[in-house]
Amino acid sequence: MKTKSKIEKQLQRKTNSILVETIIACKKNKAWFKVAEILSGPRRNRININLEGLNEKIKDEKIAVVPGKILSQGELDKKIKIVALGFSEKAKEKIKKFGNETLTILEEIKKNPEAKGVKILK
Secondary structure, eight states: OHHHHHHHHHTTTTOOHHHHHHHHHHHHHHGGHHHHHHHSOOGGEEEEHHHHHHHHHHHSSSSSEEEEEOOSOOOOOOOOOOEEEEOOOOHHHHHHHHHEEEEEEEHHHHOOOOTEEEOOOO
16 A cells, blocks of 8 residues: 555656546545555556456446546446546447446546445456
8 A cells, every 4th residue: 555655756757637636636535545546656557448348347336447548349238337537439439328427537536525336446
């Protein structure tokens, strides 16, 4: 587990303003701290997952949080809210077509600060 000061130190190297804002919001909230740990680290530690892989990892959770990017390969056949740092355009289209909701991590923190019903994929 990383300390807040370690996350702060790693945060200084980040140049993407949306990423920085997301990490700060996660760091301030105890329920979202694990996401801050993943996002503050190197880019290769972030999760990039296809819809196919997401479909396999999600059982019956209501909200899936991916600290990385959602890619479009495969299909999604479960009704869930998908929260991620980013989405490819095709993935977003496929998710919307099936009737699922997509949100960024920052939007979800504002709506659900307690992280109720959330499963963080690692």
